[in-house]
Amino acid sequence: MYQKMLVPVDLAHIEKLDKAVKTATDLAAHYKAEICFLAVGTNTPSEVAHNPKEFEQKISVFAEDVSRKSGIATSAVAEIAHDPAVDLGKILVSKADELGADVIVMASHVPSVADHIFSSHGGYVASHSDHSVFLVR
Amino acid sequence: MGSEADTGIESPDGAANPIDTDYEIGQDNIQTEIGPFGLDVHNPVFLVSGLAIVAFVFLTLAFQSSVGPMFNDLRGWLTSTFDWFFLSAANVFVILCLFLIVSPLGRVRLGGADAVPDYSYSGWFAMLFAAGMGIGLMFYGVSEPISHFTSSMGGVAVGDDGLRTDWAPLGAAAGDPDAAFDLGMAATIFHWGLHPWAIYATVALALALFSFNKGLPLTMRSVFYPIFGERVWGWTGHVIDILAVFATLFGLATSLGFGAEQANAGLDFLFGIPVTDGSKVFLIIAITGVALISVLAGLDAGVKRLSEINMVLAALLLVFVVLVGPTMEIIKGFFTSLVAYVEYLPALSNPVGRTDANFSQGWTSFYWAWWISWSPFVGMFIARVSRGRTVREFITCVLIIPSLVCVFWMTAFGGTAVHMVSEGVTAIAEAGLPIKLFTMLEQLPMHAITSFLGIVLVIVFFVTSSDSGSLVIDTITAGGKVDAPVPQRVFWCTFEGLVAIALLLGGGLGSLQAMAVSTGFPFAIVLLLACYSIIQGLRSEPHAVGPKSEATPSED
Numbered sequence: 140m141y142q143k144m145l146v147p148v149d150l151a152h153i154e155k156l157d158k159a160v161k162t163a164t165d166l167a168a169h170y171k172a173e174i175c176f177l178a179v180g181t182n183t184p185s186e187v188a189h190n191p192k193e194f195e196q197k198i199s200v201f202a203e204d205v206s207r208k209s210g211i212a213t214s215a216v217a218e219i220a221h222d223p224a225v226d227l228g229k230i231l232v233s234k235a236d237e238l239g240a241d242v243i244v245m246a247s248h249v250p251s252v253a254d255h256i257f258s259s260h261g262g263y264v265a266s267h268s269d270h271s272v273f274l275v276r
Numbered sequence: 277m278g279s280e281a282d283t284g285i286e287s288p289d290g291a292a293n294p295i296d297t298d299y300e301i302g303q304d305n306i307q308t309e310i311g312p313f314g315l316d317v318h319n320p321v322f323l324v325s326g327l328a329i330v331a332f333v334f335l336t337l338a339f340q341s342s343v344g345p346m347f348n349d350l351r352g353w354l355t356s357t358f359d360w361f362f363l364s365a366a367n368v369f370v371i372l373c374l375f376l377i378v379s380p381l382g383r384v385r386l387g388g389a390d391a392v393p394d395y396s397y398s399g400w401f402a403m404l405f406a407a408g409m410g411i412g413l414m415f416y417g418v419s420e421p422i423s424h425f426t427s428s429m430g431g432v433a434v435g436d437d438g439l440r441t442d443w444a445p446l447g448a449a450a451g452d453p454d455a456a457f458d459l460g461m462a463a464t465i466f467h468w469g470l471h472p473w474a475i476y477a478t479v480a481l482a483l484a485l486f487s488f489n490k491g492l493p494l495t496m497r498s499v500f501y502p503i504f505g506e507r508v509w510g511w512t513g514h515v516i517d518i519l520a521v522f523a524t525l526f527g528l529a530t531s532l533g534f535g536a537e538q539a540n541a542g543l544d545f546l547f548g549i550p551v552t553d554g555s556k557v558f559l560i561i562a563i564t565g566v567a568l569i570s571v572l573a574g575l576d577a578g579v580k581r582l583s584e585i586n587m588v589l590a591a592l593l594l595v596f597v598v599l600v601g602p603t604m605e606i607i608k609g610f611f612t613s614l615v616a617y618v619e620y621l622p623a624l625s626n627p628v629g630r631t632d633a634n635f636s637q638g639w640t641s642f643y644w645a646w647w648i649s650w651s652p653f654v655g656m657f658i659a660r661v662s663r664g665r666t667v668r669e670f671i672t673c674v675l676i677i678p679s680l681v682c683v684f685w686m687t688a689f690g691g692t693a694v695h696m697v698s699e700g701v702t703a704i705a706e707a708g709l710p711i712k713l714f715t716m717l718e719q720l721p722m723h724a725i726t727s728f729l730g731i732v733l734v735i736v737f738f739v740t741s742s743d744s745g746s747l748v749i750d751t752i753t754a755g756g757k758v759d760a761p762v763p764q765r766v767f768w769c770t771f772e773g774l775v776a777i778a779l780l781l782g783g784g785l786g787s788l789q790a791m792a793v794s795t796g797f798p799f800a801i802v803l804l805l806a807c808y809s810i811i812q813g814l815r816s817e818p819h820a821v822g823p824k825s826e827a828t829p830s831e832d
Contacts, residue, residue: 151302181758181759182387182394182488182663183487183488183493183494183660183756183758184301184487184491184492184493184494184756185301185302185757185758185759186300186301186302186303186757189294189491190292190294190387190388190488190491192388221394221574221575221576222574222575222576222758222759223759224574224758224759224760224761224762224765225572225573225574225575225577225578225762226574226576226577
């Protein structure tokens, strides 16, 4: 049913990703799909990387790591954005189309009052993407 | 390639020489939730600058009669006692920039030897111009040349104590309209040309270099790494960052307050909208509201787009004035003013032995302090959008081109106005500062359209300062993170509007602006140190140009 799964990851909060990654690898194993990990970063130094190249390297290492542990075929894509705090949702939606993914699995927080004012990235993706979206809470 | 081996840090695009430090960006940040909103802020910097700003506003409102004169005296004392220092410092920045254009260091590329520019020339230029000068051009473009022209015509006047009482630049040009015109234009261009842009270019270059090439966080403190070493991550750095937030927020809030007054005066002149506290507060809320929409839309969809709209409107107004005004005179004036500028530049920028104290202290030294106090804000913003440019390209576009645009703008608006004044249109000379532009446009055809365009431009210029300023303050107070949660930038943008309203209603805009300008003094010292950092930083970078070039490894 699914061939290519897009899994956006926040490299700054890798400790919060376990559940989403587990969900993704289990689903991928079930459907024999490949996983594409996508990380969106900035061109200025951040807590994750000092520059875009290092950022790219980190997501690759992460993807290889998951592949080694789970035996699922993975790939990694790094996207450098000017203002990810605002544009993240839009970037994820367009990247999913561009990479030919047919399902998106991503971590999202439990909605609260604040989501009425600032929509969560997961919420944005679920309402704007044409693909199936699995939000892991 | 680079020096991955010795620093353990992956090089940016192509060869570069990152700084090795144990500091991790965000290590001093607190990530917390206030109510439903997530926050990610630098621990002491966010809190101390926020509280200090509230305290200063409160003190100013509560003790207006004593605090107001104190800040004004402080500013006056700094700009008159240290005029030689401000003038010399600005000269150093100009010389440094001009040197970097011609020196081999100009070949270093920001972001590594193979980095590609983030923005096209038009988007980049629009943003740096809208943040850099903007509103001042609207108000001083007409008034400043008239002031200098009139005082030069008046000639030298000496008081009883043997000191000059006139405000004319240099030796004035009593009774000689042509010489007074040249001197007036040269003096105006001097204040809006190479020097202010060199100040911005220096700060922006330092920030871009230490962030994109050296891998340090995008905040003011990173620039001082070569001088203070690891201490920049402690209180030394906190103080630098807090000072930057302070200068930026008060600079923005006070100019927002004054801007509302000026825009209100313009609206009154054009449409008879009464000048009341109510309409000013409404203007501040409206400007802040649009700025909020812009920061929520983000750097590309909000700030960049508004800056581009801004540029197009400004270009329209400029082209219009050139076409319907005395076209040939303006074109000719551009070149004669440029020549006059070059001719008077050495005398105008001379820091010692000046006889025109009123001019050199009251105008030049004040302007330099003002530009320097703005420089953390403008510099940070320019730096953020300049990745991928070579140093040479960067300085040419941040120093030379804006200076030329200012010369042209000043000739078109100021030069035309001076001609009108000398032909007997006294209304312009008599009008108050906020409406000088509109009284001048009234002399030209189709003034209903141009005046409307003018007032829209004034307001949009405020929005572009306010939104980019909020992003800058947010980045500094988040310890250099540009992707901090969105509610934080909303907070700063709103805070700025509230401070402006409080000062407008309670009085004290002038005194806090004086305070903001006073921060130009410590920053001038700090920036001179930054010049050293830049040279050190560039020398350790591999020189290379163009994508896929052969990079020469650095000496170490």
